[in-house]
Amino acid sequence: SYKTNDAFANRGMTLEKEIVESNNYYLESGKAVIHKKPTPVQVVQVDYPKRSAAVIKEAYYQKPSTTDFNGIYKGKHLDFEAKETKNKQSLPLTNIHPHQVKHMKRIEQHGGISFLIIRFTIKDETYLLPLEPLLVVWEQQELGGRKSLSYPFIKEHGYLIPFQLQAKVDYLSIIDDVYINGGD
Amino acid sequence: SYKTNDAFANRGMTLEKEIVESNNYYLESGKAVIHKKPTPVQVVQVDYPKRSAAVIKEAYYQKPSTTDFNGIYKGKHLDFEAKETKNKQSLPLTNIHPHQVKHMKRIEQHGGISFLIIRFTIKDETYLLPLEPLLVVWEQQELGGRKSLSYPFIKEHGYLIPFQLQAKVDYLSIIDDVYINGGD
Numbered sequence: 001s002y003k004t005n006d007a008f009a010n011r012g013m014t015l016e017k018e019i020v021e022s023n024n025y026y027l028e029s030g031k032a033v034i035h036k037k038p039t040p041v042q043v044v045q046v047d048y049p050k051r052s053a054a055v056i057k058e059a060y061y062q063k064p065s066t067t068d069f070n071g072i073y074k075g076k077h078l079d080f081e082a083k084e085t086k087n088k089q090s091l092p093l094t095n096i097h098p099h100q101v102k103h104m105k106r107i108e109q110h111g112g113i114s115f116l117i118i119r120f121t122i123k124d125e126t127y128l129l130p131l132e133p134l135l136v137v138w139e140q141q142e143l144g145g146r147k148s149l150s151y152p153f154i155k156e157h158g159y160l161i162p163f164q165l166q167a168k169v170d171y172l173s174i175i176d177d178v179y180i181n182g183g184d
Numbered sequence: 185s186y187k188t189n190d191a192f193a194n195r196g197m198t199l200e201k202e203i204v205e206s207n208n209y210y211l212e213s214g215k216a217v218i219h220k221k222p223t224p225v226q227v228v229q230v231d232y233p234k235r236s237a238a239v240i241k242e243a244y245y246q247k248p249s250t251t252d253f254n255g256i257y258k259g260k261h262l263d264f265e266a267k268e269t270k271n272k273q274s275l276p277l278t279n280i281h282p283h284q285v286k287h288m289k290r291i292e293q294h295g296g297i298s299f300l301i302i303r304f305t306i307k308d309e310t311y312l313l314p315l316e317p318l319l320v321v322w323e324q325q326e327l328g329g330r331k332s333l334s335y336p337f338i339k340e341h342g343y344l345i346p347f348q349l350q351a352k353v354d355y356l357s358i359i360d361d362v363y364i365n366g367g368d
C-alpha cells in the first residue's frame with residue numbers, strides 16, 4: 001500500500017496529461033470545451049466523520065464504458081480515446097475495448113467526430129487516427145486478420161499531430177484540416 | 185462507516201437514475217448517445233493485492249467541474265445538469281455552482297445545447313429549463329435579486345417533461361420541440 005495521486009490513471013499519463021493541458025488552453029482561449037471523463041469508481045464503503053469530508057474507505061476502479069475525452073468544437077461533438085505505446089512497430093488492438101469501438105461508431109452515426117490519439121513514445125510521434133481506418137482493421141481482426149494497428153498503417157491513414165508550445169498535442173489543428181475544412 | 189452502493193451519489197438519485205434509464209433506452213433504440221459523467225474521485229491510497237484487483241483504501245469525492253450529463257443527439261452536443269428538490273415553491277440557486285453555469289454558457293457559445301432538468305419531487309413534475317432563463321435569474325441574483333428559481337418562473341420559462349413508459353424522463357421530446365424543430 002502506498003500513497004499516490006492516482007496510480008491506475010497514471011498508466012499512459014504523459015499523453016493524457018498533455019491532452020488535458022492542451023484542453024485547458026483550448027478552454028481558456030475560447031477555442032473548444034473538451035474534458036477528460038473521470039475514471040469511474042465503484043464505492044463500497046464510506047466513512048462520514050463529523051465536521052469533515054466523507055472518506056471513501058473501499059472502492060474499485062471500473063472499466064470505462066466509453067472513451068477518455070469528449071466535448072464540443074465549432075458546433076461539433078468530439079469524442080476520442082488516447083493510447084500510448086512503447087512498441088515501435090504497432091499498437092496492439094488489445095489496448096482498445098470492443099465497447100469503446102461500439103461507442104465510437106455510435107458517436108459518428110449520430111453526427112459526431114470520433115477518433116484515436118496514438119502516441120509512439122519511443123519515436124515521440126503522436127497521430128490522430130480517424131474512426132474509419134480503425135474500423136477496417138478492427139473488422140478484419142474479427143475475420144482472422146492482424147491484431148494490431150501497425151505503425152506504417154497509422155502513418156498512412158492517420159495524421160501527425162503538431163506540437164505547439166501552448167497545446168502540446170494540438171489535435172484541433174488536425175480536426176480543422178480533416179473534418180471541418182473538408183479534408184483529404 | 186457502512187456499506188453502500190454510493191452514498192454521496194445517492195443524493196437526488198431518483199431523478200438521476202430515471203434519466204440514466206431514459207438514456208439507456210435512447211442508446212439501445214439508436215436515438216441518442218448520452219451518458220452520465222462519473223463522479224470525480226481523488227484517490228490518495230491504493231492497495232495492489234497479488235492476483236486481484238487494485239483496492240482504493242482512501243479517496244475523496246471531488247466537486248464536479250462541469251455538469252451531470254452530456255452526449256450527442258441529431259448531431260447536436262447536449263450538456264445538462266439534473267436537480268431535484270423537495271421544496272414546493274422554488275429551487276434555491278445554491279444548488280447550482282458558479283462553475284457549472286460558466287460551463288453551460290461555454291457549451292452554448294460553441295453551438296451546443298445546455299439546460300437544467302428540474303424535478304419538484306412533491307408535485308412530481310419535471311421541467312426542462314433552457315440556459316437562457318436560468319442566466320437571467322443567475323445574473324439578477326448577482327445584482328441583489330432573488331436567490332432561487334421560483335416554481336412559477338420555471339413553469340413559465342421551462343417545459344414540462346412528459347413521462348413515457350420507456351423513457352421516464354423523456355427530455356428528448358422537448359429538445360425536438362424547442363431546439364430542433366424551431367421552437368416557440
Ligand SMILES: [Mg+2]
Nearest residue numbers: 068081082083
Ligand atoms: Mg486512454
Ligand SMILES: [Mg+2]
Nearest residue numbers: 252265266267
Ligand atoms: Mg445533479
